[in-house]
Amino acid sequence: xxxxRPILLVEDNPRDLELTLAALEKCQLANAIVIARDGAExxxxxxxxxxxxxxxxxxxxxxxxxxxxxxxxxLEVLERVKKDNLLRHIPIVMLTSSREEQDLVRSYELGxxxxxxxxxxxxxxxxxxxxxxxxxxxxxxPPPGHSRYGKI
Amino acid sequence: MTETDSDLEACAxxxxxxxGAIQPHGAxxxxxxADGIVLQISANAPQFFSSPVRPSHRLEGGLAKxxxxxxxxxxxxxxxxxxxxxxxxxxxxxxxxxxxxxVEAERVDxxxxxxxxxxxxxFVGRLNAQADVRGSLQAAANFVQELTDFDRVLVYRFxxxxxxxxxxxxxxxxxxxxxxxxxxxxxIPSQARDLYASNRLRIIPDIDYTAIPLQPVLNPRTGxxxxxxxxxxxxxxxxxxxxxxxxxxxxxxxxxxIIDGRLWGLVACHSVDPHLVARPIRDACDFLAQSxxxxxxxxxxxxxAARHLQLSHITSRLLAGMSTGADWVGALAAMGDDLLxxxxxxxxxxxxxxxxxxxxxxxxxxxxRRLLDWLEKANGGDMVATDSLAVKEPLLExxxxxxxxxxxxxxxxxxxxxxxxxxxxVVHTVTWGGNxxxxxxxxxxxxxxxSFAAWSELVRYxxxxxxxxxxxxxxxxxxxxVGIVLRxxxxxxxxxxxxxxxxxxxxxxxxxxxxxLRAPFRHIVGFAQLLRERERNLDEKSHHYLETISEAAxxxxxxxxxxxxxxxxxxxxxxxxxxxxxKLVAEVIQSVSGEFQSRAIDWKVEPLPIAWGDATLLRxxxxxxxxxxxxxxxxxxxxxxxxxxREEKNQSTYVIRDNGVGFDMAYVGKLFGVFQRLQRPExxxxxxxxxxxxxxxxxxxxxxxxxxxxxxxxxxxxxxxPTIEKKGRAIA
Numbered sequence: 001x002x003x004x005r006p007i008l009l010v011e012d013n014p015r016d017l018e019l020t021l022a023a024l025e026k027c028q029l030a031n032a033i034v035i036a037r038d039g040a041e042x043x044x045x046x047x048x049x050x051x052x053x054x055x056x057x058x059x060x061x062x063x064x065x066x067x068x069x070x071x072x073x074x075l076e077v078l079e080r081v082k083k084d085n086l087l088r089h090i091p092i093v094m095l096t097s098s099r100e101e102q103d104l105v106r107s108y109e110l111g112x113x114x115x116x117x118x119x120x121x122x123x124x125x126x127x128x129x130x131x132x133x134x135x136x137x138x139x140x141x142p143p144p145g146h147s148r149y150g151k152i
Numbered sequence: 153m154t155e156t157d158s159d160l161e162a163c164a165x166x167x168x169x170x171x172g173a174i175q176p177h178g179a180x181x182x183x184x185x186a187d188g189i190v191l192q193i194s195a196n197a198p199q200f201f202s203s204p205v206r207p208s209h210r211l212e213g214g215l216a217k218x219x220x221x222x223x224x225x226x227x228x229x230x231x232x233x234x235x236x237x238x239x240x241x242x243x244x245x246x247x248x249x250x251x252x253x254x255v256e257a258e259r260v261d262x263x264x265x266x267x268x269x270x271x272x273x274x275f276v277g278r279l280n281a282q283a284d285v286r287g288s289l290q291a292a293a294n295f296v297q298e299l300t301d302f303d304r305v306l307v308y309r310f311x312x313x314x315x316x317x318x319x320x321x322x323x324x325x326x327x328x329x330x331x332x333x334x335x336x337x338x339x340i341p342s343q344a345r346d347l348y349a350s351n352r353l354r355i356i357p358d359i360d361y362t363a364i365p366l367q368p369v370l371n372p373r374t375g376x377x378x379x380x381x382x383x384x385x386x387x388x389x390x391x392x393x394x395x396x397x398x399x400x401x402x403x404x405x406x407x408x409x410i411i412d413g414r415l416w417g418l419v420a421c422h423s424v425d426p427h428l429v430a431r432p433i434r435d436a437c438d439f440l441a442q443s444x445x446x447x448x449x450x451x452x453x454x455x456x457a458a459r460h461l462q463l464s465h466i467t468s469r470l471l472a473g474m475s476t477g478a479d480w481v482g483a484l485a486a487m488g489d490d491l492l493x494x495x496x497x498x499x500x501x502x503x504x505x506x507x508x509x510x511x512x513x514x515x516x517x518x519x520x521r522r523l524l525d526w527l528e529k530a531n532g533g534d535m536v537a538t539d540s541l542a543v544k545e546p547l548l549e550x551x552x553x554x555x556x557x558x559x560x561x562x563x564x565x566x567x568x569x570x571x572x573x574x575x576x577x578v579v580h581t582v583t584w585g586g587n588x589x590x591x592x593x594x595x596x597x598x599x600x601x602x603s604f605a606a607w608s609e610l611v612r613y614x615x616x617x618x619x620x621x622x623x624x625x626x627x628x629x630x631x632x633x634v635g636i637v638l639r640x641x642x643x644x645x646x647x648x649x650x651x652x653x654x655x656x657x658x659x660x661x662x663x664x665x666x667x668x669l670r671a672p673f674r675h676i677v678g679f680a681q682l683l684r685e686r687e688r689n690l691d692e693k694s695h696h697y698l699e700t701i702s703e704a705a706x707x708x709x710x711x712x713x714x715x716x717x718x719x720x721x722x723x724x725x726x727x728x729x730x731x732x733x734x735k736l737v738a739e740v741i742q743s744v745s746g747e748f749q750s751r752a753i754d755w756k757v758e759p760l761p762i763a764w765g766d767a768t769l770l771r772x773x774x775x776x777x778x779x780x781x782x783x784x785x786x787x788x789x790x791x792x793x794x795x796x797x798r799e800e801k802n803q804s805t806y807v808i809r810d811n812g813v814g815f816d817m818a819y820v821g822k823l824f825g826v827f828q829r830l831q832r833p834e835x836x837x838x839x840x841x842x843x844x845x846x847x848x849x850x851x852x853x854x855x856x857x858x859x860x861x862x863x864x865x866x867x868x869x870x871x872x873x874p875t876i877e878k879k880g881r882a883i884a
Contacts, residue, residue, distance in 0.1 A: 019678040097670045120709030122681040
């Protein structure tokens with residue numbers, strides 16, 4: 001069985017990180033979960049550079065991207081990915097505390113695949129993460145030339 | 153030009169300084185100061201002088217000493233020479249004229265100079281006791297009448313255009329009343345006025361006199377006529393005599409009142425029959441007129457100072473009044489008397505974009521609007537002043553009665569806003585004391601009634617002119633108003649800046665709340681849940697505590713969300729389109745009912761008019777109102793909720809009524825405030841933002857919302873939205 005491509009979770013807040021991981025754990029996804037704590041780290045992973053120079057595997061199956069991040073913020077990561085012909089196919093889900101309309105509008109302008117406002121109620125949050133994980137990791141059919149199990 | 157006019161013009165050209173003849177109540181001769189030779193005499197000289205007075209001869213006998221005195225007086229500074237020749241029974245008055253000496257002689261009567269002097273002294277006392285000009289003039293008229301025994305004495309005043317007016321009168325009833333009568337300037341031509349200013353007293357004892365010619369008529373050495381400007385005996389113009397005749401007077405005397413070198417007015421005396429006043433009395437009258445002049449000058453200066461003071465009080469009162477309130481226009485209108493007094497107007501109007509105040513005698517609104525148009529078109533700058541509006545703009549003639557004179561100041565550069573003062577036509581303000589029907593003696597082509605008519609014609613459409621001081625006062629007031637308006641505009645701009653700044657701060661604040669405040673609540677709820685799942689064996693109490701922690705955090709998170717909704721609404725722009733309110737209400741009821749399935753609710757929903765607005769936001773309105781209705785009817789066995797609406801002229805109105813706990817109308821003002829709750833939280837849950845948000849949405853749509861309620865009976869919420877055609881606010 002080919003290795004499932006990992007989920008890239010970009011989250012700076014340790015508590016949110018822990019909760020999100022707990023939620024993803026419940027989905028019992030087989031995908032590995034790679035954690036980046038800021039935008040720069042996420043870019044390193046996506047471009048296999050810096051600390052991730054020698055990493056194995058292809059593009060992540062989905063990027064769960066927090067909006068507010070140190071160094072390079074979420075919107076900028078989104079913008080760079082969606083402007084890069086090699087990366088733009090990677091689904092990106094924006095996770096945010098923000099209910100700010102302009103963030104939402106800007107994200108969609110930049111080509112985000114989904115935008116999730118983290119609900120306060122844990123059960124809702126949980127459900128949202130689970131749905132996302134399942135949808136993008138398992139159900140979403142990648143564009144031609146990319147497989148759910150890495151490059152053909 | 154009419155015949156009368158041309159005659160009067162001729163009068164102005166008449167050679168009144170060189171008539172070549174004298175009146176018969178005295179005699180005159182001309183003496184050469186170089187050699188003491190008599191050059192000319194009046195033909196009646198032999199009847200007056202007991203010693204011979206002949207042309208080309210020196211004076212002889214009893215007059216030799218007079219000749220000597222005159223020749224030694226001539227080179228001095230003294231303006232004239234006066235003496236009495238008791239042995240001849242003559243009073244002598246000499247003055248210089250054209251390099252020669254004119255010597256006039258009149259017979260002196262027996263009246264004691266001393267007695268006259270006493271009466272004069274008493275008069276000066278009386279004059280000084282008068283507090284104002286009017287009283288002084290009246291006192292002078294009375295005294296002259298008493299002193300001279302003329303039938304009527306008038307005090308006559310010139311205005312700045314040399315039109316005249318009778319300002320005081322004393323008489324014995326023999327002659328008609330002329331108080332307040334007006335004369336056009338042509339009645340006393342400038343040539344005569346000049347003469348009056350230099351030669352202060354004239355007398356015509358009998359208009360039917362036969363003029364006495366000079367012999368020879370021309371100066372034998374120069375061939376020039378004799379300049380008799382300053383001769384008391386000078387023969388008067390026939391036009392003047394005709395005027396007197398038409399006035400029904402046979403004798404007259406006039407004394408000039410000179411103030412600061414200018415002819416201020418005249419004391420004019422008339423008699424039905426011929427009347428000669430002896431020279432000492434005439435001198436007393438002259439003295440009196442000059443005392444009066446000084447008194448008037450002093451009083452007018454006092455008046456002017458008092459007026460200035462009063463004016464500055466008025467100005468400061470107006471300014472104080474205007475600057476205290478926000479509504480300076482209203483404040484100004486409330487001080488109507490001061491506003492009129494500021495420029496001595498009889499009426500005023502303040503016209504701004506939204507207001508119209510009419511004060512005192514003011515034209516009707518329709519005429520005011522016409523005037524306003526004219527002011528805007530006249531392009532006269534910030535201040536327009538005229539004393540003859542209807543002459544400038546014949547279309548404004550209907551305003552003549554109240555507004556012949558206007559003084560207008562512009563109040564705004566942006567709108568046609570003006571403060572306009574009014575003065576009536578002068579003719580309307582004049583009352584002629586005399587009863588015109590009684591004036592039977594007047595006849596002929598020129599007489600006072602004609603004068604009044606001529607004067608009326610002259611001042612037709614005219615108001616009393618605005619003085620320099622009044623124009624300045626208006627200008628000052630305008631500067632003050634502009635200052636106040638400007639200051640208010642600046643304050644407003646500053647306030648706007650401040651609001652924008654605090655709005656920005658609020659935005660930043662809500663953004664940070666959105667990000668930072670929600671996260672901890674989420675963490676509390678999340679970890680509590682994880683803990684609960686992990687510890688399956690928690691006792692009931694521990695479980696309850698965990699549950700409470702979660703609920704509290706969820707509630708706090710909701711509060712933050714509601715607050716953010718509310719603040720975002722302030723910044724969001726509305727996308728308006730036609731909204732089917734029936735559909736919205738049905739959806740909301742369905743979603744709310746799901747939440748309260750156990751409740752028995754009797755819904756009564758009538759068809760609602762279409763609304764114009766943002767569907768998402770309007771759904772929020774219905775959600776909040778319907779959820780409230782359901783929530784607050786929670787303790788009723790059967791909740792009744794009615795929803796209905798109606799379409800009106802420019803707005804649609806929607807009503808939701810319930811039979812819930814209601815509220816006390818005393819707190820209705822708090823109902824729509826943020827975080828205002830009228831119920832205890834344990835009775836009804838909620839964040840206290842719902843109705844504030846609802847009102848904000850409705851107002852954002854240019855609508856309004858109101859509530860009525862009765863404690864324990866129910867509540868009714870009514871909101872109105874403008875229809876698409878209407879721009880203004882809809883009133884619920």
